Amino acid sequence: MTSLQSTRPLLRCCSKVTSNIRSLRPLSRSFTVGRPSTAPESQDERKSTHFGFKTVDFTEKASKVAEVFSSVADKYDVMNDLMSMGLHRPWKSRFVSLLNPGRLPGSPNAQQILDVAGGTGDISYRILEHMTDINRDVESRVLCTDINPDMLREGERRLETDPSLARWKDRIEFRVENAETLESIPDNSIDIYTVSFGIRNVTDIPKALRTAHRVLKPGGVLGVLEFSRVKPWILDEIYQRYSFSVIPVMGQIVAGDRDSYQYLVESIRMFPTQARFAEMIEEAGFELPVGKPYEELTFGVANIWRGIKM
Amino acid sequence: MHITTPLRRSVQLLSTATAPALVVPTINSRPFSVLRRPRPNYPGHVPLTTPERSLLTIGSALMSFFDPRRGDMIAVLGEVTATPYFIYRLRDAMLASPTGRQILRDRPRITSKTIDLDKLRAMPENTVGREYAMWLDKEGVSPDTRSQVRYIDDEECAYVMQRYRESHDFYHALTGLPIIREGEIALKAFEFANTLLPMTGLSMVATLGLKGEERKRLRDVYFPWAFRNGLRAEEVINIYWEKELETDVDVLRRRIGLERPPE
Numbered sequence: 001m002t003s004l005q006s007t008r009p010l011l012r013c014c015s016k017v018t019s020n021i022r023s024l025r026p027l028s029r030s031f032t033v034g035r036p037s038t039a040p041e042s043q044d045e046r047k048s049t050h051f052g053f054k055t056v057d058f059t060e061k062a063s064k065v066a067e068v069f070s071s072v073a074d075k076y077d078v079m080n081d082l083m084s085m086g087l088h089r090p091w092k093s094r095f096v097s098l099l100n101p102g103r104l105p106g107s108p109n110a111q112q113i114l115d116v117a118g119g120t121g122d123i124s125y126r127i128l129e130h131m132t133d134i135n136r137d138v139e140s141r142v143l144c145t146d147i148n149p150d151m152l153r154e155g156e157r158r159l160e161t162d163p164s165l166a167r168w169k170d171r172i173e174f175r176v177e178n179a180e181t182l183e184s185i186p187d188n189s190i191d192i193y194t195v196s197f198g199i200r201n202v203t204d205i206p207k208a209l210r211t212a213h214r215v216l217k218p219g220g221v222l223g224v225l226e227f228s229r230v231k232p233w234i235l236d237e238i239y240q241r242y243s244f245s246v247i248p249v250m251g252q253i254v255a256g257d258r259d260s261y262q263y264l265v266e267s268i269r270m271f272p273t274q275a276r277f278a279e280m281i282e283e284a285g286f287e288l289p290v291g292k293p294y295e296e297l298t299f300g301v302a303n304i305w306r307g308i309k310m
Numbered sequence: 311m312h313i314t315t316p317l318r319r320s321v322q323l324l325s326t327a328t329a330p331a332l333v334v335p336t337i338n339s340r341p342f343s344v345l346r347r348p349r350p351n352y353p354g355h356v357p358l359t360t361p362e363r364s365l366l367t368i369g370s371a372l373m374s375f376f377d378p379r380r381g382d383m384i385a386v387l388g389e390v391t392a393t394p395y396f397i398y399r400l401r402d403a404m405l406a407s408p409t410g411r412q413i414l415r416d417r418p419r420i421t422s423k424t425i426d427l428d429k430l431r432a433m434p435e436n437t438v439g440r441e442y443a444m445w446l447d448k449e450g451v452s453p454d455t456r457s458q459v460r461y462i463d464d465e466e467c468a469y470v471m472q473r474y475r476e477s478h479d480f481y482h483a484l485t486g487l488p489i490i491r492e493g494e495i496a497l498k499a500f501e502f503a504n505t506l507l508p509m510t511g512l513s514m515v516a517t518l519g520l521k522g523e524e525r526k527r528l529r530d531v532y533f534p535w536a537f538r539n540g541l542r543a544e545e546v547i548n549i550y551w552e553k554e555l556e557t558d559v560d561v562l563r564r565r566i567g568l569e570r571p572p573e
Contacts, residue, residue: 245344245362253369256382258356258460 049203052266061203062147062178075255076120076154082254083247083261091302092122092196095225098295098304101192102131103140110139111191114215116179116208117198118144121155121172123225127194128168142168143185145177146198152176179208182215190215196225197302200271209284213309222286222307227268228277230300239301243268274303281307351465354458358390366390366461375515378491382457388509389461389471396507397467403545404470410548417469418552420453420476427452430555438562439555441483449489453479473547474505480551484562486570491516492524496532496571503540505547535571543567 048055051064080088103111111131115124124144131137146152152174159165159172177184179195179202193212202208212222230236243265251261272280278293286307295304342348347357358366370387373380392400404410418424430443446452456475462468485500487493495516502510514533517525544566554562563570 241344245359246365249362249365249369252366252386253373253383256380 050270052263052270054266065147065201065203076151077122079251079254079261082250087298087301088122088197091225091297092126094297095194095196095223095304096123096126096130099127099192099194099221099223099306100130100135101127101140102135102137105136110141111137112189113140113142113192113194114182114185114190115142115144116177116182116193116195116212117146117201118174118194118196119146119148119151119155119198121158121174123194123196124155124172125158125165125168127192128171132167140191141171141173143173143175145175145179145182147176147178149176180204180211182211185215187214188217190220191217192221192223194223194225197227199224199226200267206280206284209281209286213285216309218309220309222281222305222309224277224281224305226271226277226303226305228271228274228300228303232299235299240269274300274305277303278305281305285309351463352468354460355463355465355468356460357463358461363390363461371512374513375519378516378519381455384509384513385457385475386461387512388475388507389459391508391512392462392467392471397462397464397471400474400505400507400545400547401464401467401470404547407545407548409550410545413473413548413550414466414469418550419472420480420551422452422454424552425453433556436559437555438480438483438551438557438559441486441559442480442551442555445479445482445489449479449482451479470547474507477547477549477551480549481546484546484549484559484568491520492528492532495520495528496536499533499536500540501546503537504543504545531572535569539568 048057049061050056051061056064084091101111101113103109113127115121115127118124121144124142127142131140144152144155146155156174159169175184179198193216195208195212199205199208209222216222230239247265248258248261251264252258255261271277274294274296278288281293282288284307287310288305288307293305297303340348342357342359344359344362350356366386367390370383370390373383374387377383401414404414427443427446430439431447433440433443453476456472456478459468459471459475462471481497481501482489482493485497487497487500495514498510498513498516501507502514517528520528546566549562549566
């Protein structure tokens with residue numbers, strides 16, 4: 001917590017930033033992070049980016065995000081239940097069943113699935129369950145990566161302590177990786193790439209999307225589950241007040257850490273709209289589903305975007 | 311901010327001498343939206359709305375009761391229940407005493423940087439400094455384990471709360487109460503009678519978690535001692551600990567009118 005407080009000098013920019021945010025147009029801020037039409041290399045020359053509502057150095061953001069998740073790791077699942085009032089469970093289940101992992105009968109090769117920012121393994125375990133129990137695929141494997149080793153350790157711990165997860169021991173692997181680079185993952189090697197409530201924490205979202213494009217096989221599927229704008233306006237007002245009021249207080253009570261949860265709700269506000277993010281996926285080289293490019297869950301609190309690498 | 315001159319403060323104090331400090335309006339008494347909080351009054355300050363304050367009060371109270379290891383919850387409970395009135399009363403009590411005023415002027419902090427524990431351990435037997443160092447060692451804590459005050463709006467009162475929190479281990483040394491749960495509750499009772507902070511009073515609910523014999527001891531022996539001495543003694547918040555480190559503990563006790571607890 002104290003290291004988050006070391007950004008206090010940057011709070012002077014915060015009031016200016018907050019007043020920009022107040023006009024509900026944070027899109028302009030998120031645009032400064034990435035504009036794929038310009039040369040990718042120029043992105044590193046930009047000095048600052050957003051960390052929630054704070055402005056931080058570009059290079060700082062990844063470590064700050066890592067700190068947040070180290071501090072929330074052990075209470076993560078409890079807090080998710082409290083904050084979303086249990087809704088994160090049906091959201092994640094819908095996400096996995098929509099992606100339908102697991103090879104089809106008659107298909108020769110086992111699938112390799114990558115769950116990025118997979119943390120404690122929520123999605124990874126659901127994927128394994130879906131492919132095994134519903135699609136009868138017992139060979140395909142899941143690689144669960146995260147920038148934060150504490151979250152991964154928590155995921156591994158669940159493998160040890162929860163008897164219902166023991167059957168996945170040989171089919172899941174946990175690895176520390178940065179979503180923007182995925183260094184250890186070769187090109188064209190992944191069948192399904194999933195990221196659930198993780199992509200908003202990435203410093204350079206377009207870069208992460210391009211990396212996703214790189215590692216996916218042709219015909220591979222990208223699946224993103226993330227928070228975005230709530231419609232209609234009246235629900236959004238209630239949702240915002242709930243986010244900024246109840247969630248940090250709950251974070252204080254349950255996890256003893258107000259600041260990390262303040263960051264979490266701010267990072268939700270900073271994420272692009274559903275339509276804009278769908279555009280970003282297209283810009284990274286994916287084909288969007290015909291008709292509706294994204295699916296809204298619970299009035300847009302959570303959303304599922306998909307794309308195919310052609 | 312409370313920009314009052316010392317003169318105005320003392321006039322205010324005199325006029326409220328009989329009717330103790332009533333509702334002094336908080337700095338952020340104008341209602342605000344959680345989407346647009348007012349500026350913090352000090353580093354780490356979080357202005358809370360009333361519903362947030364209520365939620366935090368209930369949550370921290372329940373958490374403190376069911377998980378007493380969450381010292382941070384007890385601290386937060388202290389902060390959210392200190393307003394209105396109680397923390398102002400404590401601050402005014404400091405203003406009414408010369409050493410209290412000195413403390414408010416100097417704003418000393420008790421951290422591992424400001425307190426040299428090795429030097430304290432080497433002090434003569436029965437000095438305040440030596441007793442304090444011994445209690446820290448026994449408890450296995452350092453002065454840095456106390457969390458920062460965040461939920462008190464008035465900047466000076468936030469310091470008063472911080473001072474109270476950091477002095478807690480000195481109160482152990484002063485009263486001689488052990489750090490077991492029984493001793494902690496007895497000390498909280500003493501602090502309640504002396505500082506009137508609601509959290510200290512609420513902490514007495516923790517007796518429900520004790521065994522019958524301990525509860526009986528508390529009820530019959532320690533609580534009467536705590537209330538008698540807490541009310542009779544001078545305000546312990548006004549003790550300038552940094553200057554009393556070499557004082558003999560018994561001398562200090564006599565000076566403030568405190569007798570040792572039995573057994």
